[in-house]
Structures are given as structure tokens and as C-alpha cells.
Amino acid sequence: xxxxxxxxxxxxxxxxxxxxxxxxxxxxxxxxxxxxxxxxxxxxxxxxxxxxxxxxxxxxxxxxxxxxxxxxxxxxxxxxxxxxxxxxxxxxxxxxxxxxxxxxxxxxxxxxxxxxxxxxxxxxxxxxxxxxxxxxxxxxxxxxxxxxxxxxxxxxxxxxxxxxxxxxxxxxxxxxxxxxxxxxxxxxxxxxxxxxxxxxxxxxxxxxxxxxxxxxxxxxxxxxxxxxxxxxxxxxxxxxxxxxxxxxxxxxxxxxxxxxxxxxxxxxxxxxxxxxxxxxxxxxxxxxxxxxxx
Amino acid sequence: xxxxxxxxxxxxxxxxxxxxxxxxxxxxxxxxxxxxxxxxxxxxxxxxxxxxxxxxxxxxxxxxxxxxxxxxxxxxxxxxxxxxxxxxxxxxxxxxxxxxxxxxxxxxxxxxxxxxxxxxxxxxxxxxxxxxxxxxxxxxxxxxxxxxxxxxxxxxxxxxxxxxxxxxxxxxxxxxxxxxxxxxxxxxxxxxxxxxxxxxxxxxxxxxxxxxxxxxxxxxxxxxxxxxxxxxxxxxxxxxxxxxxxxxxxxxxxxxxxxxxxxxxxxxxxxxxxxxxxxxxxxxxxxxxxxxxxxxxxxxxxxxxxxxx
Numbered sequence: 001x002x003x004x005x006x007x008x009x010x011x012x013x014x015x016x017x018x019x020x021x022x023x024x025x026x027x028x029x030x031x032x033x034x035x036x037x038x039x040x041x042x043x044x045x046x047x048x049x050x051x052x053x054x055x056x057x058x059x060x061x062x063x064x065x066x067x068x069x070x071x072x073x074x075x076x077x078x079x080x081x082x083x084x085x086x087x088x089x090x091x092x093x094x095x096x097x098x099x100x101x102x103x104x105x106x107x108x109x110x111x112x113x114x115x116x117x118x119x120x121x122x123x124x125x126x127x128x129x130x131x132x133x134x135x136x137x138x139x140x141x142x143x144x145x146x147x148x149x150x151x152x153x154x155x156x157x158x159x160x161x162x163x164x165x166x167x168x169x170x171x172x173x174x175x176x177x178x179x180x181x182x183x184x185x186x187x188x189x190x191x192x193x194x195x196x197x198x199x200x201x202x203x204x205x206x207x208x209x210x211x212x213x214x215x216x217x218x219x220x221x222x223x224x225x226x227x228x229x230x231x232x233x234x235x236x237x238x239x240x241x242x243x244x245x246x247x248x249x250x251x252x253x254x255x256x257x258x259x260x261x262x263x264x265x266x267x268x269x270x271x272x273x274x275x276x277x278x279x280x281x282x283x284x285x286x287x288x289x290x291x292x293x294x
Numbered sequence: 295x296x297x298x299x300x301x302x303x304x305x306x307x308x309x310x311x312x313x314x315x316x317x318x319x320x321x322x323x324x325x326x327x328x329x330x331x332x333x334x335x336x337x338x339x340x341x342x343x344x345x346x347x348x349x350x351x352x353x354x355x356x357x358x359x360x361x362x363x364x365x366x367x368x369x370x371x372x373x374x375x376x377x378x379x380x381x382x383x384x385x386x387x388x389x390x391x392x393x394x395x396x397x398x399x400x401x402x403x404x405x406x407x408x409x410x411x412x413x414x415x416x417x418x419x420x421x422x423x424x425x426x427x428x429x430x431x432x433x434x435x436x437x438x439x440x441x442x443x444x445x446x447x448x449x450x451x452x453x454x455x456x457x458x459x460x461x462x463x464x465x466x467x468x469x470x471x472x473x474x475x476x477x478x479x480x481x482x483x484x485x486x487x488x489x490x491x492x493x494x495x496x497x498x499x500x501x502x503x504x505x506x507x508x509x510x511x512x513x514x515x516x517x518x519x520x521x522x523x524x525x526x527x528x529x530x531x532x533x534x535x536x537x538x539x540x541x542x543x544x545x546x547x548x549x550x551x552x553x554x555x556x557x558x559x560x561x562x563x564x565x566x567x568x569x570x571x572x573x574x575x576x577x578x579x580x581x582x583x584x585x586x587x588x589x590x591x592x593x594x595x596x597x598x599x600x601x602x603x
Binding site: 031130133134137138139140141142145146148149150222226229230233234235236246249250252253256257260263264267268270271274275277278279282 | 308309312313316320323324428431432434435436437438439440443444446447451534535537538539541542545556557560561568572575576579580583
């Protein structure tokens with residue numbers, strides 16, 4: 001009787017899927033969980049921002065130039081009398097989409113190159129990895145600035161610049177995951193029954209790299225947002241009139257003495273967003289890494 | 295060690311070649327006629343032709359590259375479009391301030407990073423650990439341009455303790471070096487914590503405790519010293535990132551260094567200066583990585599023998 005009960009318990013334990021196991025482990029990371037909820041809310045705000053913002057992003061109020069925070073203007077106004085809180089809400093979509101799209105492009109290219117490199121090995125591996133070494137030989141910010149110097153300023157070019165310097169990071173990580181998965185028995189078995197390379201990669205190698213990919217994807221978004229905002233701050237990114245957080249912060253530099261709120265609030269928005277992505281990344285890493293989780 | 299060092303140095307040669315090629319190609323990658331770009335927007339056709347002749351832009355590309363390299367080895371990096379001065383002179387002038395700022399940032403980042411990391415590891419899972427690690431994540435997440443401006447507002451404008459920018463005595467270094475070093479201090483703290491926690495699990499630490507050493511002695515004499523090896527090498531790598539981080543910090547604090555020169559040159563489309571700065575920053579970054587690799591090989595014989603053989 002007791003044996004049957006133990007067996008039943010064991011069966012129930014076995015039924016826990018990896019997703020459930022991850023979820024159980026992730027929920028224990030309270031700070032990261034809170035960061036995840038914050039980011040979810042931020043995404044909602046980014047989507048509905050234009051409808052909930054009290055003012056338009058280019059709505060001028062010449063009676064209230066550089067006025068401090070008040071009930072009328074929660075985060076004050078800038079040098080054109082534009083409501084900073086409303087502009088932050090409008091800009092959420094820009095900052096998030098720049099961060100997400102640049103990392104997505106970098107991760108996509110990096111993953112393809114990393115899998116090809118690790119799976120096929122030999123000269124393909126050497127060729128791809130040498131190109132990645134060259135890209136890594138440039139400090140990230142310098143590479144981004146160099147690309148902007150060639151392509152010219154603008155948000156689209158910022159996305160491209162950040163994407164290009166994310167490629168080698170993903171390629172290296174995914175290559176090492178691929179190497180580990182490639183040498184497992186189940187992959188060797190699949191290869192021995194004659195599965196095509198494409199099938200092995202799509203059915204076995206890629207799914208095995210997904211957890212690593214998720215962690216690095218989340219962590220890179222934070223740094224992508226920081227670099228994109230930094231480029232806008234330097235005047236190399238978004239147009240100064242755009243409600244992009246880095247550009248808004250840059251506009252406020254001239255009024256630091258009498259209106260510090262013009263720089264304070266956009267900077268706070270960048271800081272909290274990047275902090276949330278980094279905390280979420282830390283939590284995901286801990287929840288997805290079996291060594292730490294168990 | 296010699297074999298390992300030679301292998302590492304030789305391994306750099308192809309990278310140096312590619313970097314020089316990228317720096318050379320920079321002007322050619324920008325859409326438009328390179329001679330017109332170098333001559334500036336107000337140049338006459340005659341001036342553009344002169345530039346084409348002077349820089350050999352009418353020659354085949356491979357010939358131009360050989361000439362570029364030959365000039366480079368003779369210290370001729372061309373002339374600035376804006377000031378008309380030799381680019382090399384401008385870079386030499388700006389190198390000192392950037393180096394001193396980077397060193398000052400690294401010094402305080404090491405002191406605070408190590409201190410916070412050690413406290414965090416020793417007080418694992420207690421409030422000092424949680425607080426330290428929250429500070430560390432914040433340090434990595436805070437935009438340096440925002441931190442810099444907020445510090446100027448508080449310490450320079452409100453309290454009047456430090457100047458708002460420029461280079462001079464000791465007091466001019468405090469705000470810029472704090473801004474530049476904050477991220478690195480955070481990374482060092484996180485790394486020190488994990489390295490020290492690994493060391494604290496070792497048998498010799500248990501032996502130290504069991505023979506009656508005080509906790510301070512165990513941590514100070516045995517744990518920290520061993521935990522420092524990976525931290526030192528990792529900090530070396532961060533030095534390279536500080537150099538590129540100086541681009542933003544120097545702009546905020548009007549610091550007369552290489553970073554600010556780069557941004558000014560991009561704004562003014564001073565292509566010969568941008569080209570040389572890209573080359574210089576990449577070389578510095580590569581050189582630091584090489585030094586760190588050699589240092590790591592020196593500190594960790596396992597790496598040296600595996601890679602050397």
C-alpha cells in the first residue's frame with residue numbers, strides 16, 4: 001500500500017514539466033518577479049501611452065515654460081512648455097522598441113551564426129569566429145559611434161549599430177551551447193538515423209539553446225537601451241524634438257541650474273527600465289540554470 | 295610563459311591588420327566622394343582635386359592602403375579639417391587627460407568594488423549582502439550621462455563643492471571619475487562576491503577556521519588573496535571599457551580628452567581625426583586585452599600550459 005503511494009507520488013513528481021519547474025523557481029525570485037511585472041506594465045503603458053497621456057508630445061504651453069512638477073504637470077514642463085510626463089509616456093514605446101528590435105536583430109543573426117559555427121565546425125567555425133573576434137576587438141560604444149559616423153545620425157541607424165555589436169556576443173554564447181548539445185547522445189542518434197542537418201538543428205540544437213538565449217536576450221536589452229539613449233544624448237541618435245528619453249535628457253542639459261527636473265525624470269525612466277531588465281535577467285538566469293535552481 | 299606570450303602576441307597580428315584595414319576603409323565606407331568629405335563642404339573643385347592628389351585618392355585602393363600604412367608608421371595621421379593641425383599632435387595632447395581620468399576611475403572602482411564585494415560575500419544572504427547587490431545592479435543600470443548631470447546639479451550647482459567641468463587640480467577629478475567608474479565598481483563588486491564565495495567553500499579555509507584563526511584572518515589572509523586573482527584580470531578588461539566610456543563622461547564634464555575630441559570631430563565631420571581615433575581606441579583596447587591575457591597566464595599556470603602546448 002505504502003509502496004503504491006510512493007509510486008504515485010513519484011509519478012506526480014515526474015509530471016512536472018520544465019516550464020512548470022521554471023515557473024516555480026522563478027516565482028521564488030521576488031525582486032526579479034516584481035521587475036517582470038513592472039516591465040509588463042511598462043509594455044502596456046508603451047502601447048496605450050498616447051491615449052492615457054494627459055498632453056500630446058508636441059503640445060506647447062508657453063505660459064508654463066520650464067515649470068517644476070505640479071498637479072497640472074506631474075513631471076514639470078520643458079523649455080517649450082511641453083509636459084514631460086506625457087512625453088515620457090509617448091517615449092516609452094520608442095525606447096522599448098529600439099532596445100527590443102536592436103537586440104532581436106543581433107540575437108537572430110548571432111544565433112544563426114553561432115549554430116552554424118558550432119554545428120558544422122572546421123573552417124566554417126574558424127571563419128565565422130574570426131569575424132566575430134574582429135567585432136569584439138572594438139569597444140561596443142566605439143563600434144556604435146563608428147557605424148553612426150558612417151550611416152549618419154538617426155534612430156534606425158542606432159538600432160543597426162546596437163544590433164551589429166550584439167551579434168558577436170550572441171554568436172559566441174550560442175556556439176558554445178551548440179557544441180555542448182551536439183556532443184549529446186540523442187543528437188548523435190538522430191544524425192545516425194539519417195536526419196538532415198536542418199532537421200537536427202531545428203528540432204534538437206536550437207530548442208536546447210533557447211534558455212541561454214532568453215537570459216542573454218533580456219540582459220542585453222538593458223545595455224541596448226542604455227547605449228541607444230547614450231547615442232541620442234550625444235546627438236547621434238534620435239532627432240532632438242522626438243520624445244525619446246535620451247534626447248529629452250540631452251535637451252535639459254542647458255537648464256540644469258534652474259530646471260533640473262527636465263533631465264531628472266527622463267533619466268529616472270531610463271534607469272528604472274534598465275534596472276528592471278537587469279533584475280529580470282538575473283532572476284531568469286537563476287531560474288533556468290539547473291546548477292543554481294536545484 | 296615565453297611560448298604562451300609569443301603565441302598571444304603573434305595571434306594579435308591578423309587582428310591588427312584587420313583593424314588598420316577598417317580604419318583605412320572608414321572614409322571610403324561613408325557614402326559620397328572621400329576627397330569631398332575630407333576637403334569639407336565649402337571646398338572648391340580645385341581644393342578637392344588637391345586633396346585627391348595629396349591623399350593619393352586617385353590611386354588604386356590597395357596602393358592607398360600601403361601609403362596609409364607607410365604614413366602611419368612615420369607618425370603621419372593626416373591633418374584635421376577643422377583646425378588644420380596634424381592629427382597626431384591633437385591625439386598626443388588629448389591622451390594624457392583621458393588616461394589620468396581612466397586611472398582615477400579605476401582606482402576608486404577597485405577600492406569600492408572590492409570592499410562591497412567582500413562585505414557581500416562574508417555577509418551572504420543577510421541585509422548587507424542584499425543592499426550591496428542591489429547597489430551593484432543599480433550601478434550597472436544607471437545611465438552615466440544622467441548620473442553625471444545629477445551630480446553636477448547636486449555637488450556643483452547646489453552645494454558648490456566641486457567645479458562643473460574642466461580639468462585642473464584633484465577636485466576636478468572627483469565627479470568625472472565617480473561617474474565613469476560607477477559601472478565598473480558595480481561589476482567588480484559582483485565578481486568579487488562570486489569569486490570569494492567560491493573560495494570560502496575550499497578545504498583550506500575550513501582548515502584555517504579549525505585551527506582557531508580569527509574570521510578576520512581567515513578572510514583577509516587566505517580567502518581574499520586567492521579570490522583576487524580572477525578579479526584582477528577581470529578589472530583589467532574593464533579598463534578597456536572605461537576608455538570607451540570616457541566618450542560620454544568627457545562630453546558631460548567638458549574634459550579635454552580623446553572621447554570629447556571624437557564627439558566634436560563627428561559633429562564637425564572631421565574625418566581624418568575620427569579615422570585616427572577609431573584606430574587609437576581599438577589599439578588601446580586590443581593592447582589592454584593582450585596585457586590582461588598575459589597577466590592571467592602569469593597568475594594561472596593552468597591556462598599558460600594548456601594554451602602554450
